[in-house]
Amino acid sequence: MGQRTIIPFGPQHPVLPEPIHLDLVMEDEKVVEAIPSIGFIHRGLEKMAEKKDFQEMAYIAERICGICSFIHSMGYCQAIEALLKLEIPKRAEYLRVIWSEMSRIHSHLLWLGLTADAFGFESLFMHSWRVREKLLDLIEETSGGRVIFGVCKVGGVRRDVDAETLRRALEALAALEAEYREIAGVFSRDASVKRRMTGIGVLPKEDARALGAVGPTLRGSGVAWDARRLQYAVYGELDWAPITEEAGDCQARCLVRIREIFQSFDLIRQAAGKISDGPVAVKVPGNPRGEYFARLEQPRGEVVYYVKGNGTKNLQRFRVRTPTFANLPPLLKILQGCELSDVPVIVLTIDPCISCAER
Amino acid sequence: MPHLVIAKLLTKSAARKPSTRLYPAEKRAPPKGARGRLVMKQIETCVFCGVCGKKCPTRAIAVKRTDKTWELDRLKCIVCGECVEICPKDCLAMEGEHATAFVAKKIETHVQKPKPAASDPT
Ligand code: SF4
Ligand code: SF4
Numbered sequence: 001m002g003q004r005t006i007i008p009f010g011p012q013h014p015v016l017p018e019p020i021h022l023d024l025v026m027e028d029e030k031v032v033e034a035i036p037s038i039g040f041i042h043r044g045l046e047k048m049a050e051k052k053d054f055q056e057m058a059y060i061a062e063r064i065c066g067i068c069s070f071i072h073s074m075g076y077c078q079a080i081e082a083l084l085k086l087e088i089p090k091r092a093e094y095l096r097v098i099w100s101e102m103s104r105i106h107s108h109l110l111w112l113g114l115t116a117d118a119f120g121f122e123s124l125f126m127h128s129w130r131v132r133e134k135l136l137d138l139i140e141e142t143s144g145g146r147v148i149f150g151v152c153k154v155g156g157v158r159r160d161v162d163a164e165t166l167r168r169a170l171e172a173l174a175a176l177e178a179e180y181r182e183i184a185g186v187f188s189r190d191a192s193v194k195r196r197m198t199g200i201g202v203l204p205k206e207d208a209r210a211l212g213a214v215g216p217t218l219r220g221s222g223v224a225w226d227a228r229r230l231q232y233a234v235y236g237e238l239d240w241a242p243i244t245e246e247a248g249d250c251q252a253r254c255l256v257r258i259r260e261i262f263q264s265f266d267l268i269r270q271a272a273g274k275i276s277d278g279p280v281a282v283k284v285p286g287n288p289r290g291e292y293f294a295r296l297e298q299p300r301g302e303v304v305y306y307v308k309g310n311g312t313k314n315l316q317r318f319r320v321r322t323p324t325f326a327n328l329p330p331l332l333k334i335l336q337g338c339e340l341s342d343v344p345v346i347v348l349t350i351d352p353c354i355s356c357a358e359r
Numbered sequence: 360m361p362h363l364v365i366a367k368l369l370t371k372s373a374a375r376k377p378s379t380r381l382y383p384a385e386k387r388a389p390p391k392g393a394r395g396r397l398v399m400k401q402i403e404t405c406v407f408c409g410v411c412g413k414k415c416p417t418r419a420i421a422v423k424r425t426d427k428t429w430e431l432d433r434l435k436c437i438v439c440g441e442c443v444e445i446c447p448k449d450c451l452a453m454e455g456e457h458a459t460a461f462v463a464k465k466i467e468t469h470v471q472k473p474k475p476a477a478s479d480p481t
Binding site for chain 1 (some may be wrong): 360363364365367368369391437438439
């Protein structure tokens with residue numbers, strides 16, 4: 001046995017957009033074990049539910065994460081709507097799906113850029129973000145906000161998208177898809193990208209299941225589970241299937257996300273084709289009482305929302321199990337035995353969102 | 360394995376004009392409906408009902424009926440637009456352009472001028 005050393009990784013590290021700390025126990029260049037510590041950006045957002053009106057909480061839920069913001073508020077609203085036994089208008093459901101898919105594309109593009117940056121492919125990083133910027137413009141045009149959409153509320157959505165704006169958005173999305181195709185080609189075919197990702201950080205299918213991986217981390221290991229299959233909102237009316245890759249390595253997780261972006265473009269088109277006219281919100285009757293778990297698929301994986309109301313305007317308990325939290329145990333597993341130089345790329349392939357994980 | 364797959368993308372991008380803008384010399388016009396910043400459009404019509412302040416999720420607005428003042432703490436405002444939607448007198452508006460950065464905390468105060476004394480019986 002060689003001599004063991006501990007190398008600290010994070011909380012400040014060039015590849016980490018957010019702070020997490022790993023103690024890497026090394027034997028020469030190999031990682032033997034990774035010991036995590038989290039808690040650098042805990043903000044106590046769950047506790048705020050006890051002080052804030054349950055309708056205002058939608059804004060706070062949205063701020064749990066700056067990237068998958070929309071789906072956070074959607075999850076919260078779905079949970080509260082279930083407690084209130086509130087059926088929201090079809091049009092609102094469709095708009096929610098359109099915005100969630102836009103948010104998925106923007107999150108995945110952000111991830112592609114960060115990953116390219118992690119293995120030192122600067123120009124690919126810039127190009128991914130160039131395309132993402134145009135998508136942010138579309139989000140702003142339809143919802144009014146670029147990153148924090150601010151459109152989801154208990155009982156529906158806060159603004160309607162008129163037919164003309166929707167048509168223009170679809171046109172712009174089609175152009176964007178063509179631009180994205182070129183970037184996707186680089187990620188899936190380029191030799192230098194492959195060398196950094198193929199065969200690195202393999203998470204076998206059984207481990208992915210046993211350790212409770214979610215999202216692209218799970219699907220990259222060949223498990224066809226996607227929380228959208230629960231058919232919340234109008235996912236049951238759209239034609240799609242979870243995307244999986246068998247290899248379980250970094251490349252597989254990357255390919256899942258690449259293909260999911262195409263799928264999201266398609267889902268937006270389908271939803272826009274099926275959307276019907278009508279109101280976008282209903283009145284909220286009274287206060288929530290009871291408990292509910294809502295499960296949704298975020299760009300990073302399955303998120304679970306737990307709410308407990310006691311019939312007053314403040315919730316008694318609000319709890320979020322975010323995808324990054326579930327993906328940390330698989331991450332620690334795949335870090336075992338990898339090379340030190342691969343650590344940044346492996347950490348990024350679970351798409352860590354520490355703000356989410358700590359709330 | 361194919362090398363330099365990005366070459367095509369790079370050639371195209373070299374022939375194109377830059378994707379970035381020379382901010383702040385060159386500014387982007389915000390799209391219609393963008394939520395940039397909240398403005399008090401017309402304090403003259405405000406009736407100081409205070410609904411905007413009650414509806415505001417961050418309590419960024421303070422309305423004082425006695426002094427006829429309407430105050431906004433811009434650093435608290437999350438530009439959600441709830442107040443604009445609720446105002447019965449249509450005094451508030453949302454502009455697409457973002458508020459600029461601050462160097463110090465301050466409260467923006469709007470005071471309604473006293474009405475001209477035309478109906479004053481004395
Ligand atoms: S809601 Fe409108 S009228 Fe009432 S206090 Fe606010 S700005 Fe004035
Ligand atoms: S825009 Fe929203 S946060 Fe800002 S003052 Fe109005 S209600 Fe409050």
